[in-house]
Amino acid sequence: MVELLIASTIGTFLVLVAVGALRAISTSARMVDQNIESAAEVRFASSLIVRDLTNLYRDQNFKNMKLLGTVEESSQGTTSFLTFYTIARTKARSDQPEGDVYEVEYYLAKDEERSLLLRRLWPYPDPNDEAEPSGVLTAIAEDIDIFQVRYFDGTEWSNEWPEEMQTLPQLVEVTIVGRQVGRAAPPIEPIMVNLVRSVGDMAIALESTGQQ
Numbered sequence: 001m002v003e004l005l006i007a008s009t010i011g012t013f014l015v016l017v018a019v020g021a022l023r024a025i026s027t028s029a030r031m032v033d034q035n036i037e038s039a040a041e042v043r044f045a046s047s048l049i050v051r052d053l054t055n056l057y058r059d060q061n062f063k064n065m066k067l068l069g070t071v072e073e074s075s076q077g078t079t080s081f082l083t084f085y086t087i088a089r090t091k092a093r094s095d096q097p098e099g100d101v102y103e104v105e106y107y108l109a110k111d112e113e114r115s116l117l118l119r120r121l122w123p124y125p126d127p128n129d130e131a132e133p134s135g136v137l138t139a140i141a142e143d144i145d146i147f148q149v150r151y152f153d154g155t156e157w158s159n160e161w162p163e164e165m166q167t168l169p170q171l172v173e174v175t176i177v178g179r180q181v182g183r184a185a186p187p188i189e190p191i192m193v194n195l196v197r198s199v200g201d202m203a204i205a206l207e208s209t210g211q212q
Contacts, residue, residue, distance in 0.1 A: 039187035041141040042178045045117050046189040048140055049082075049174055052104050053193040057085035062166050063127055066103065067195075069149055069161035069172075079108040080149040080159070082174070083133075085125050092136040098123040105133065108147040117141040117176065145186065146177035168195045 059065050067084040083105040091098050103125035109116050122135030151161040152171035161169055171194055178187040 039178065042144070042176050042187045042189045045141040045144075046174070046176055046191050048119065049106060050191055050193060052086040052088070053084070053172055053195070055087045056168075056195060057087050057101050065168075066125065066127060067161060067168055068163055069151055069159075071159050074110075077110070079110070080147055081105065081107045082149045082172075088121070092121040092123045096123075101125060103133070103135065105135075106147070106149075108144055114142065115144050115179070117144045117147055141176070141178075143179040144176060145179050146175060148175045149173070150175075170194065170196045 056067070057065060065085055068081075069083075070081045072079055072081065083103065086102055086104050087100050088102045088104075089100065092102065103120075103122040105120040105122075107118055107120075109118055116139040118137055119140045120133065120135045120137050122133065148159075150157045150159055150173045151169035152158075152173070153165075154170050157173075171192055173190065173192045175188070175190045180186040
């Protein structure tokens with residue numbers, strides 16, 4: 001009886017250890033999968049923003065162009081809004097006639113449970129239109145903690161780029177940070193896009209900062 005009792009106790013202990021190990025492995029695997037998915041979404045969002053900024057619509061008259069950077073404070077923290085005209089080959093609405101110049105806007109929407117990085121695409125941009133912004137709104141990444149945009153004018157960095165600037169920044173820096181899962185380091189994707197493409201652009205940028 002004593003031997004059976006000891007064997008039973010050891011068997012129960014081994015089963016408990018095995019179950020605990022399986023749970024730990026399952027939890028770790030789930031956390032790894034979540035981190036991989038989060039990192040993939042951060043990379044996708046970053047590549048989309050880079051593509052849109054690289055295809056920034058340009059015109060000799062800056063009034064026909066647009067690049068606007070604002071910051072808003074809320075109960076959920078500070079978030080950046082990046083709005084500009086871009087040349088896109090993918091239509092916002094597949095069943096509607098559209099041109100190739102779009103207004104695109106990126107911003108982070110948060111509540112107590114979720115945070116979504118949103119992309120708004122509007123196929124009929126009009127610099128003289130003062131109506132409320134509209135367009136096709138798409139969530140391009142979930143569980144994003146930080147979406148920050150900064151602008152370099154040739155001298156210093158700023159968190160905003162108002163309409164009064166009437167020129168393009170030399171550099172646009174975008175930082176996207178995903179939500180941390182467990183004790184893993186959060187996925188971070190910093191990107192920087194150079195908007196000065198020609199001697200003419202450089203002259204305009206230098207003139208705007210008083211360096212010419």
